Amino acid sequence: QVQLQESGPGLVKPSETLSLTCSVSGDSIFNYHWTWIRQPPGKGLEWIGYVHYSGSTNYNPSLKSRVTISLDTSKNQFSLSLSSVTAADTALYYCASSLDHLFDYWGQGALVTVSS
Amino acid sequence: EILMTQSPATLSVSPGERATLSCRASQSVSSNLAWYQQKPGQAPRLLIYGASTRATGIPARFSGSGSGTDFTLTISSLQSEDFAVYYCQQYNNWPPYTFGQGTKLEI
Numbered sequence: 001q002v003q004l005q006e007s008g009p010g011l012v013k014p015s016e017t018l019s020l021t022c023s024v025s026g027d028s029i030f031n032y033h034w035t036w037i038r039q040p041p042g043k044g045l046e047w048i049g050y051v052h053y054s055g056s057t058n059y060n061p062s063l064k065s066r067v068t069i070s071l072d073t074s075k076n077q078f079s080l081s082l083s084s085v086t087a088a089d090t091a092l093y094y095c096a097s098s099l100d101h102l103f104d105y106w107g108q109g110a111l112v113t114v115s116s
Numbered sequence: 117e118i119l120m121t122q123s124p125a126t127l128s129v130s131p132g133e134r135a136t137l138s139c140r141a142s143q144s145v146s147s148n149l150a151w152y153q154q155k156p157g158q159a160p161r162l163l164i165y166g167a168s169t170r171a172t173g174i175p176a177r178f179s180g181s182g183s184g185t186d187f188t189l190t191i192s193s194l195q196s197e198d199f200a201v202y203y204c205q206q207y208n209n210w211p212p213y214t215f216g217q218g219t220k221l222e223i
Contacts, residue, residue, distance in 0.1 A: 060212040101207035106159035
């Protein structure tokens with residue numbers, strides 16, 4: 001069973017870059033698409049994008065200009081970088097594994113607040 | 117982008133009763149529709165995929181139906197642990213994968 005754990009700063013200043021890492025254990029990092037999903041406080045879910053071990057990525061068009069998701073197979077980790085953040089980017093950020101377009105394993109989430 | 121609309125926003129039911137939750141897509145998603153359950157303070161959990169197939173370990177009281185644009189999640193006899201927020205997600209036309217805004221199931 002896949003286990004995921006997010007890590008990174010909980011507070012980011014406006015206009016700066018949000019960076020989170022997800023550590024993967026329990027299964028091969030080569031078996032899934034590795035995904036980031038976010039949830040603003042009290043709101044619904046927004047898919048951010050994914051990375052595959054092949055190097056392919058796919059991003060939400062609404063965030064594409066600001067997002068980079070990368071994979072480090074040697075560390076069994078993948079990362080999210082979101083640039084030029086505003087208060088609207090304040091959310092609980094989840095990492096998840098995706099197989100056949102479904103999100104079957106999730107981390108516990110990392111709350112990131114954008115504030116000066 | 118496909119817009120997913122869930123109704124009602126909140127559904128009040130009693131334990132033992134049946135709950136019916138709806139999800140509508142702005143255009144056909146065929147049967148490429150999943151349902152997730154999210155309890156307070158927890159990550160979402162996959163319940164249903166392919167509109168009607170239960171994920172591993174999901175009790176039989178959860179069932180999904182529909183195709184095209186209209187979908188239903190039915191919980192046949194509510195247990196206390198079923199009170200949560202439920203989201204639908206389409207994976208027919210992506211990027212992006214899109215979710216509904218959620219239905220809160222409360223006592």
